[in-house]
Every structure is written in structure tokens, then in C-alpha cells.
Amino acid sequence: MKTEEVKDSAILNKIAVVFLAAVVGVLFMWGAGCAASSKDPIVIGGVYDITGALSTHGRGGLMTAKAAIERIDKAGGIAGRPVKFIVEDSATDPATGLRKLRKLILKDKCEFVLIGVNSGVAVGAIPLAKEMNTIIFTEATARDITAKKGNRYVFRAIGDAQMAAIAMARFAGKELGKNAYGMGADYEWGHSVVGMAEDVFGKIGLKMVGKAFSPVGTLDFVPYLSKVPKQTDFIVAGYFTSDVLKLVNQAWELGLRKPIFVGSIHSIRYKDLGPGADLVWCGTYGSRSLSGYPQDVRAAQKAYRDVVGLNDEGWDRTGELSAEYIWAGWEGVSWIKKGVEDSGWKSRDDNLKFMKALEGAAVKTSIDFPTGGKTMRAEDHQAMTDIYVLKAEKGHIVTKARVAAADILPSYPALVDFRKE
Amino acid sequence: MADVIALSLLNAAVWACVIAMVSLGLTLIYGQLSIINIAHGAMYAIGAVSTFYVTTLLGSWAYSLVAVPLIMAIIAIVIYLTTLRFRIIGYPMATTLIISYGLMFILEQALLLIFGGAPRNIPNPLPFQVPLFGKTTYSGYRIFAAVFSLAAIGTLVAFLKKTKLGLWIRATSQDHDTASAMGISVPSVYMFTFVLGSVLAAVGGVLVAPMTSITPNMGHDILIDAFIVVIVGGFGSIPGTILAALILSLSNGLLSVYFDPVLAKGMSLGVMVGILYWRPEGILRY
Numbered sequence: 001m002k003t004e005e006v007k008d009s010a011i012l013n014k015i016a017v018v019f020l021a022a023v024v025g026v027l028f029m030w031g032a033g034c035a036a037s038s039k040d041p042i043v044i045g046g047v048y049d050i051t052g053a054l055s056t057h058g059r060g061g062l063m064t065a066k067a068a069i070e071r072i073d074k075a076g077g078i079a080g081r082p083v084k085f086i087v088e089d090s091a092t093d094p095a096t097g098l099r100k101l102r103k104l105i106l107k108d109k110c111e112f113v114l115i116g117v118n119s120g121v122a123v124g125a126i127p128l129a130k131e132m133n134t135i136i137f138t139e140a141t142a143r144d145i146t147a148k149k150g151n152r153y154v155f156r157a158i159g160d161a162q163m164a165a166i167a168m169a170r171f172a173g174k175e176l177g178k179n180a181y182g183m184g185a186d187y188e189w190g191h192s193v194v195g196m197a198e199d200v201f202g203k204i205g206l207k208m209v210g211k212a213f214s215p216v217g218t219l220d221f222v223p224y225l226s227k228v229p230k231q232t233d234f235i236v237a238g239y240f241t242s243d244v245l246k247l248v249n250q251a252w253e254l255g256l257r258k259p260i261f262v263g264s265i266h267s268i269r270y271k272d273l274g275p276g277a278d279l280v281w282c283g284t285y286g287s288r289s290l291s292g293y294p295q296d297v298r299a300a301q302k303a304y305r306d307v308v309g310l311n312d313e314g315w316d317r318t319g320e321l322s323a324e325y326i327w328a329g330w331e332g333v334s335w336i337k338k339g340v341e342d343s344g345w346k347s348r349d350d351n352l353k354f355m356k357a358l359e360g361a362a363v364k365t366s367i368d369f370p371t372g373g374k375t376m377r378a379e380d381h382q383a384m385t386d387i388y389v390l391k392a393e394k395g396h397i398v399t400k401a402r403v404a405a406a407d408i409l410p411s412y413p414a415l416v417d418f419r420k421e
Numbered sequence: 422m423a424d425v426i427a428l429s430l431l432n433a434a435v436w437a438c439v440i441a442m443v444s445l446g447l448t449l450i451y452g453q454l455s456i457i458n459i460a461h462g463a464m465y466a467i468g469a470v471s472t473f474y475v476t477t478l479l480g481s482w483a484y485s486l487v488a489v490p491l492i493m494a495i496i497a498i499v500i501y502l503t504t505l506r507f508r509i510i511g512y513p514m515a516t517t518l519i520i521s522y523g524l525m526f527i528l529e530q531a532l533l534l535i536f537g538g539a540p541r542n543i544p545n546p547l548p549f550q551v552p553l554f555g556k557t558t559y560s561g562y563r564i565f566a567a568v569f570s571l572a573a574i575g576t577l578v579a580f581l582k583k584t585k586l587g588l589w590i591r592a593t594s595q596d597h598d599t600a601s602a603m604g605i606s607v608p609s610v611y612m613f614t615f616v617l618g619s620v621l622a623a624v625g626g627v628l629v630a631p632m633t634s635i636t637p638n639m640g641h642d643i644l645i646d647a648f649i650v651v652i653v654g655g656f657g658s659i660p661g662t663i664l665a666a667l668i669l670s671l672s673n674g675l676l677s678v679y680f681d682p683v684l685a686k687g688m689s690l691g692v693m694v695g696i697l698y699w700r701p702e703g704i705l706r707y
Binding site: 051052053055056059186212213214215217219220222223224226227241242243245246249250253254255267268271272273274275318320321 | 638639
């Protein structure tokens with residue numbers, strides 16, 4: 001061979017070696033990536049109010065979410081991948097909740113995050129979810145979460161304040177009267193309850209004769225109750241837990257004998273409502289008692305209650321957490337599982353596929369969805385759930401009626417279309 | 422409108438009495454021990470939670486008026502002996518502030534562990550309403566709570582002025598070295614004062630428990646008002662504390678007639694700021 005031919009041959013050999021090495025490297029990394037996706041756990045984060053004023057809501061949602069994840073993990077995980085659940089306490093403080101959310105996503109690498117009932121945390125989390133390309137499922141029920149403040153990264157597994165108001169309005173007009181007075185906790189959810197009620201009432205001929213908002217944890221409601229106009233037939237109260245107890249008892253002591261439609265009756269016992277108990281109504285997202293569910297849902301509901309430790313009356317083993325609301329944690333996890341498996345989701349890069357898989361998805365009653373079949377509305381990622389009207393009556397919190405999602409839908413149009421994002 | 426004004430002022434007066442009593446505990450502890458007791462709200466919560474258990478176990482709220490002060494006294498003695506007594510004389514106030522802040526967390530979390538997070542109520546022990554005007558009534562129990570608070574305040578003042586132990590407390594706060602030289606057991610006086618102040622907070626919890634719902638963190642509801650009252654009244658001044666409690670509550674009550682109650686609260690705090698601007702040392706100097 002001539003010298004130039006030898007040199008050309010050596011260069012070609014080097015090029016070939018480099019090319020082959022590159023191909024092998026790419027194949028190796030691709031294979032390693034596939035192997036990592038199939039074995040690495042799916043990391044789900046949870047931001048719940050474990051302490052603070054909303055602790056009973058937070059601990060309830062966390063209890064069912066954790067039970068759902070443990071059950072799914074024992075059965076082989078999600079799409080064959082184990083599930084890791086990392087929880088942080090938002091302490092009923094939005095600033096704390098958002099700090100913990102960042103930590104879950106940035107440090108713990110959570111790929112999905114469940115957000116509890118705190119609407120302040122949820123609303124703050126919405127832009128962060130988009131910024132950090134992380135899908136969140138929330139139990140918070142402020143209307144704007146799946147409306148003007150929401151985005152495509154947010155899903156809600158439970159009904160919202162407007163759905164509850166629509167259900168409430170049907171009873172209020174028939175049973176309670178025409179004139180309502182709105183009172184609420186002075187934050188996102190409290191305003192949502194009163195605002196939605198006012199909006200819905202106006203459309204059916206009822207009237208909100210006035211409204212007042214008080215800080216969460218108000219000690220004394222007398223200054224507010226003293227201003228309830230005489231023509232008021234019933235009070236719409238966007239309060240939860242201890243504020244409900246204070247309001248109901250103090251209203252009675254002040255001589256107010258008007259029905260009070262509260263936004264949440266979670267973990268409240270009949271006897272703690274005091275002598276005014278039988279005036280209390282609530283539009284909420286599930287029945288406390290098993291018997292309050294329709295016949296075709298009861299078997300699934302019973303199976304779910306057995307797993308999480310709720311009895312037929314609707315109390316957990318500690319006797320502290322009640323059933324009507326906390327199923328949202330369980331079903332939030334079920335929606336994640338469905339989205340991952342239906343879309344073939346492997347990582348955050350597949351978030352859009354996940355979203356599309358759930359948009360418009362319908363599920364049937366099962367242990368995964370023990371409150372009944374439902375649809376995840378495509379436009380606003382709102383699960384269309386039934387609303388239950390509860391009433392404190394003669395020693396118990398009874399289910400007076402169920403308003404089906406289909407009946408609520410005509411009055412509850414989607415206000416946004418996240419699919420356009 | 423006259424009925425709303427009357428109702429608001431009556432309600433404000435009731436809360437003034439209760440806040441004054443709770444705040445007196447705080448001012449007593451500061452005045453005698455120079456401790457700013459951030460855990461005072463937690464002691465109020467302990468009072469309310471203990472009331473729940475005593476009422477539930479013994480069947481009557483009335484037993485709480487005896488049992489809860491005893492329970493709180495024991496807790497306060499333990500707290501004093503294990504923490505505060507080592508960090509009073511000669512130590513910067515910041516040290517006791519940090520200690521009491523830590524105590525607040527420990528006590529609140531202990532309450533959360535024992536009581537749980539769900540709010541509870543106890544039945545109104547005096548379920549009669551006092552008719553005011555028209556169909557408006559006012560809770561007879563609240564009036565009782567105000568009268569009891571006033572009686573407790575009166576008893577405290579009489580105790581400090583008329584008894585030997587009260588004299589020792591006053592002497593120790595004025596000059597603990599001279600008091601010690603005169604044969605007064607200063608450490609015992611300090612401990613007694615801390616216990617007395619804590620018991621006043623707990624009694625506040627006993628009285629408020631039937632008026633509101635009981636939660637482990639309910640001490641936060643009253644702590645800020647208590648501090649405002651103590652500062653504006655003049656740290657360590659008992660008459661000043663009572664006067665400040667009246668001004669805060671009554672201004673809040675009157676303003677809430679004409680304005681949104683949240684705005685009224687802000688405005689009443691503005692009144693307090695104005696007083697401090699006029700007299701930075703407090704209304705009645707100690």
C-alpha cells in the first residue's frame with residue numbers, strides 16, 4: 001500500500017470506531033432509560049394540613065390517599081412501577097404549603113402532587129404546577145381553582161363550592177325561604193361559598209340580603225350575628241370545623257333561630273352543635289353514613305371504608321375523622337393511576353399525554369371510585385361528582401338528598417377550556 | 422340601631438372582663454419575674470382542654486372551676502422548676518422569651534397529641550338567655566363569665582394588697598435583694614407568682630370554653646389581645662391592664678356597629694397605637 005492509502009485507511013478506521021461507539025452509547029443510554037422508567041418508583045407528593053385549623057380535613061384526606069397508595073402498591077403499583085409517597089404539612093398556612101410544595105418537587109422529585117383541602121394553598125400552587133411541569137390533584141373546593149385561576153396542570157377529584165351551592169339552592173327555596181344572609185371565612189373558599197350561593201340564588205329568585213366575612217378562627221361571632229337583617233330566612237355560612245361550632249352555638253345564644261347552611265360539617269358531631277343543632281344543613285360531597293349512598297354504590301363504598309377504616313356511620317377508628325369529604329384523597333390517587341396507565345406516561349415529558357388521557361375520561365363505580373361513576377370534565381379538569389345534602393336531625397347527621405352530577409351540569413358550565421393552553 | 426349598639430357594648434364589656442383577667446396573669450408574671458410569657462396562650466388552651474375532660478368525666482362544668490386551677494398549678498410548678506427558675510435573675514429578657522416560645526410549641530403539640538385536632542364543644546352550663554329587646558337575647562352564661570372574671574380580678578387585687586404573701590410579691594418585684602435580706606424566700610415568691618399568673622390564664626380558658634369551640638391552638642385567639650392590653654396598660658400595672666382591656670374591647674364593640682367587624686378590629690388597634698404614641702410607657706406607669 002502507498003503511504004497515503006495507509007493514512008486514509010487509518011482515518012477511516014478511527015471514524016468507524018467513533019461512530020460505532022456513539023451508536024452503542026446511544027443504544028445503552030436508551031436501554032438504560034427504559035429500564036430506569038420501568039423500575040423507578042413513581043413519586044407522588046402530598047401537601048396536607050396535618051396541623052392547624054384544617055387539621056381534621058388534612059389528616060382525613062391524607063389517611064385515604066395513603067391507604068390508596070398502599071393498596072395500589074401491594075397490587076403491583078402503577079403501570080408495574082412501585083409508588084413512593086412523600087408528605088409535607090402545610091400547617092393550614094398557604095405560605096408554608098407553597099414552600100413545602102417546592103421542596104417536594106425540586107428536592108424530592110415528586111412527579112405528581114396531591115394538595116389537600118386548603119384553597120389558599122391550592123390557588124397558590126396552580127402557577128407553580130405549570131412553572132415546574134408537575135400535575136397536581138387538589139381537594140380544595142374554591143370555584144376558581146378550575147376556572148379563571150386554574151390551568152391545565154390542575155385536576156380536581158371532588159366537587160366545588162358552586163356545585164354545592166346549586167344543590168343547596170334547590171332545598172333552600174323549597175324548605176328554608178327566599179332571603180339568605182351570607183357569612184364566610186375571609187379567604188378564597190369562604191368567599192367562594194358565599195359568592196357562588198349569591199350567584200346561584202339570583203338565578204332562581206332567591207336573594208342574598210347581606211353578607212359578612214370574618215377571619216378564620218374568629219373567637220366571637222356576636223358582632224357579625226348582631227347585624228343579620230330581620231328579614232333573613234336562612235344563613236349561608238362558608239365556615240369549617242371550629243368556626244361552624246362557634247357560629248351555630250353563638251347564633252342560638254343570641255336568639256337567632258334561623259336555619260344555617262354550612263359549607264362543611266366535616267368531623268363535627270351532632271352533640272357539639274348544641275341546642276341549635278337541628279337548624280344546621282350542609283351541602284357536601286359525600287354521605288357521612290353508608291346508608292346515605294345509593295344502592296348501586298354501597299358495595300364499592302363499603303369495600304373502600306373497610307380498607308381505610310371507616311365504619312358504616314362514617315367515623316374512622318379514632319372517632320375523630322368523618323367520611324363525607326375525605327374520599328377525595330383516595331380518588332385523587334385513583335385518577336393518577338388511571339392517567340398514567342391509560343396514557344402510557346413514563347415521566348414528566350409525558351404530562352401532556354396524561355392530561356389528554358384524563359380529559360373527558362369516564363369511570364365507573366368501583367373500589368377505586370367508591371363514590372360512584374363520574375366524568376373528569378375535559379375543559380376544566382373538574383370531576384363531576386354528586387352533591388349530598390346533609391342535615392343535623394334528632395341526634396344524627398342524616399343524608400336528606402343526593403343531587404346527581406347530571407342534574408347539576410346544566411347550571412354548571414365550564415368557565416374555561418384548559419385544552420387551549 | 423340603639424339595640425345593636427347596646428348589644429355590641431354589652432358583648433364588648435363581657436370580653437373586656439375575660440381578657441383583663443387573662444392579661445393580668447401575663448402582667449403579673451412580667452411585673453414580678455420580668456418574663457414575657459409567650460406560652461400564656463397555651464396555658465389558656467390547657468385550661469379549656471382540661472375543662473373539656475373534667476366536664477366530660479365528672480358530668481358538670483362547675484367542677485372545672487376547682488379542678489382546672491389545681492391541674493394548671495401542678496403544670497406551672499413543673500414548668501417553673503424544670504426551666505424558668507434557672508433563667509430569671511441576671512439573664513437577658515431574650516433568654517426567657519426564647520424559653521417561653523419553645524414552651525408554647527411544646528405545650529400546644531402536647532395538647533394536639535392528647536386532645537386531637539377536631540374541635541369540641543361543651544354544653545353551656547347556664548343555658549338561660551337574658552332578653553334584651555325584641556327577639557334578641559343574650560347569653561346568661563356570658564354575663565356570669567364577666568361577673569366571675571371581675572370577682573377574680575377583685576380577689577387578686579385584694580390578695581396583693583391585704584395579705585402577707587401579696588406583700589412579699591410586691592416587695593420582691595420592687596427590690597428582690599432587699600426582700601431576700603428581709604427574710605423573704607425570693608425563689609418561692611417567684612414560683613408562686615408564675616403559678617398564679619398561669620392559673621389566671623387557665624381560668625380564662627375555663628370561662629371561655631362554653632362560649633366557643635375547644636381546639637389545641639385556641640390560645641392564639643387571645644394571646645395577641647392579651648399582649649396588646651398589657652403593653653398599652655403598662656407592663657406590670659394591674660389597673661393599667663384593666664383599663665386597657667376596657668378601651669380595646671369597648672372601642673372594638675362600638676366601631677363594629679358602624680363598620681365591618683374586621684375593619685373595626687383594625688381601627689381599635691389603631692386606637693391602641695395612638696395611646697402608645699401619647700404614652701409610650703403605657704397608660705398607667707408601673
